[in-house]
Amino acid sequence: AQSVTQLDSQVPVFEEAPVELRCNYSSSVSVYLFWYVQYPNQGLQLLLKYLSGSTLVKGINGFEAEFNKSQTSFHLRKPSVHISDTAEYFCAVRPWNTDKLIFGTGTRLQVFP
């Protein structure tokens, strides 16, 4: 079975500060990894994904994430956040042999002026 852990339910940060949202997963098979963002009253939007190749992936809105296979982590980072980055962020994995995404519980990023 697979699981995704997002240890931080909330992350408060000031504008222009760097941020890291943590994601760890467990799986007995290879997985693809994703980060989705949910702005208030909207659906889930893909930020970035790791399928294969370079372990550092860049996404939209200046976000990036690094896949670390030995630590089974896929942490999301941004060097300087904006007020508009305030949203819920979900890490998700998809085992290679299945059709479904398995989500973490989400991290609420709150950016203060």
Add this chain to the structure above:
Amino acid sequence: EPEVTQTPSHQVTQMGQEVILRCVPISNHLYFYWYRQILGQKVEFLVSFYNNEISEKSEIFDDQFSVERPDGSNFTLKIRSTKLEDSAMYFCASTGSNTGELFFGEGSRLTVL
């Protein structure tokens, strides 16, 4: 930009009633999904649908649930006899390939009284 649309945005129903949630996936997509998110909990996979049949379903997707693609554009989720615990946000998603980059709708909030 093409998007997944869902109706209704919010539905309130009495326990035991049938509910149909509707989705219009992105037009050239081939894989369709339903997920749900109970308030305060993680997003959970319900079912995937490809080539006019269910390809995978979760334990949640019992006999009370069914999906249908009645025409070339709509994808519906039916709950035959709603229970209180069916109250959740239901997300439809679609993708053109099976690499897992899902495009989500804004969700349909179901409240069962």
